[in-house]
Amino acid sequence: LKEHISRVHAANYGVYGARKVWLTLNREGIEVARCTVERLMTKLGLSGTTRGKARRTTIADPATARPADLVQRRFGPPAPNRLWVADLTYVSTWAGFAYVAFVTDAY
Known part of the structure; x- marks a missing residue:
């Protein structure tokens, strides 16, 4: 299972976290619990990237005047x-x- 997790993680440039690795494995027919993937990824030192x-x-100032709506929407x-x-x-x-x-x- 560790090999499959490492393969999926590496195939996706190390971006996938436990949730996406888990989804990919289940789509491939490898039924595993998400908590198991999380635990094994932690043991392998793998983690996904964060956004x-x-x-x-832009922070609008309600006190400033708005430009005229020349076409009335x-x-x-x-x-x-x-x-x-x-x-x-x-x-x-x-x-x-x-x-x-x-x-x-x-x-």
Whole structure:
């Protein structure tokens, strides 16, 4: 059983924790309890990766004025090139955050 656990963990780049290793083993037909997988992974020194904490990048200030809604939420323009919408977001990279801006025709 330890060999199967090590194989599944290594096949998934060491990312899978006990729950996903347990699910994979059961899908492969190796019926085992999750607590057994947890115990054996601890003995083998295997652990999955944890997700990073979500960063709050925008904190709205209710006291500041909002921009005017020039289209009154009507996003169905009658023809192309009549209404353009845009958005700005952050993307996490290995070097830090990068800004990504999207501008598209709403038609």
